[in-house]
Amino acid sequence: MKVTAAVVEEQHGPFIVRDVELDEPGPGEVLVRVAATGFCHTDGIARDGDMPFPLPGVLGHEGAGTVAAVGEGVTGLSEGQPVVIGWPWCGQCRNCLDGEPRYCLRLGELVIGGHRLDGPSALRTTEGSPLASHFFGQSSFATHSLTTANALVPIPAGLPVELMGPLACGLATGAGAVFNTARPQPGASLVVYGAGTVGLAAVMAARNTPATTIIAVDRHESRLRLATELGATHVVDASDTDAVQAVTEICGGPADFALECTGVVPVIRQAVDSVGMRGTCLLIGGAPAGAEFSVDHISTLWGKSIVGTLGGSDRSPRLIGALMDLYAAGRFPFDRLVEYFPLERISDAMEASYSGAVVKPVITMPQG
Ligand SMILES: [Zn+2]
Ligand SMILES: [Zn+2]
Known part of the structure; x- marks a missing residue:
């Protein structure tokens, strides 16, 4: 399917907003219609090559949105469900089985492999040449993200979906x-x-x-x-x-x-x-x-x-879930750190983050 994404072509290169092709969800996968994605220093580090994510590709790893489609075998999630896209984990290694998925032994592949775990990239240019996908399992500087069901954390009713993405990482x-x-x-x-x-x-x-x-x-x-x-x-x-x-x-x-x-x-x-x-x-x-x-x-x-420590340790549903509840109760007012930028201004968001003018820029995706 055709989606809009901020593509980085080369190390230190700019974010170029353009149409790209994204796969439909396969078994265990979920397509998320992204509402907004936080800009994190890690995105800048990956763009500049200090984290070897293959380029050209799509970054973004603090996404939140609503479920647009689910693949075969996905249960408990249906279309329209608001979700935070949490960190990826394999679910099968010693540390995942031990309840510490942040320290998944396959974390490197999951975070910067540039493709599905044990599968191909989900993104291509409209001309068909490959683009790296699945940055932190999500590549969410885009209107849509193809991720895995086990990474998603439901957002309780009444909370602003576009604000919740940064809870996934920073x-x-x-x-x-x-x-x-x-x-x-x-x-x-x-x-x-x-x-x-x-x-x-x-x-x-x-x-x-x-x-x-x-x-x-x-x-x-x-x-x-x-x-x-x-x-x-x-x-x-x-x-x-x-x-x-x-x-x-x-x-x-x-x-x-x-x-x-x-x-x-x-x-x-x-x-x-x-x-x-x-x-x-x-x-x-x-x-x-x-x-x-x-x-x-x-x-x-x-x-x-x-x-x-990495990513706050813990399992995403418990940690991110608790932070959403604390936010709702006025005890974790992280909205004070956030300023929104539309996708086409993603470069301004990065500059604002680097200069310190904005603590947490959040990129909002064009809707409709
Ligand atoms: Zn694992
Ligand atoms: Zn981050």
Whole structure:
């Protein structure tokens, strides 16, 4: 079928909005009419080749919309059902069977293979030449996405469908790190490095825990202001302050948890240095491919944990479902981060994301 998509032809190339051919859903597959898709730094990283997704192809991995058609064997989903397109998982490997699908052993193929798991690409140009599909199992910078039924999370009635896509990646990543990995105890202190989508999600999530000190560190004053409005008890402007020293002063010693959401190597060191004995530093932000970091050895022996987390861990229905319920209850107001851009302005959305002007641009798809 003919659909409209933002195609990236080559590394660093622009997003070109054009008609392409998308397959009809086969067994286990679902066609989603996309309402809107969040723009995430990972899309930019893939476009620039730091994540080897084959090009030409279609990116986009924070999609939400309504079910347009289901393939053979799909149960529990019918046409018109609003859904978030969650992370893909194989459902058969050791980690998937263990209830940790974010760590699916076939994640690489699922996320950047450029085709169905064990199958061909679902996208072609109108002239019939191949385009890579299934970026994060969805390639949702398009009016339609062909995905698998096991990735979908139903959206409860009454919630704005076009807002929910970012819950699939950036927001789940930050919130899930707090809920599933940090799990702060009553009175805990927590410092979040980087007040972008992931970091602000962590701040909003921390506000739903018994942690009592929630510190946000960033270089943009506007983001620190937003962090305060969303639940940070303290903010540190890293452009003019030694963040580790500031954290130590605020907490009266090292923090219990540091959440590193920037992926900037010197900031990783600061995050590790912000926690002390039996403290935990969570590595959440993605650094460029091949990046390495070093830490002080002796102070790490002090029972310090340095833990990597991906996508917030957990299963999509539980984590994304909880975040939708918290949003509906006014306890996870992530709409404050969002600004909408129509598909033809996707390049402006990317620029706004890179410049920091908009925390979470969301691309709305032409309807009808
Ligand atoms: Zn798996
Ligand atoms: Zn993402």
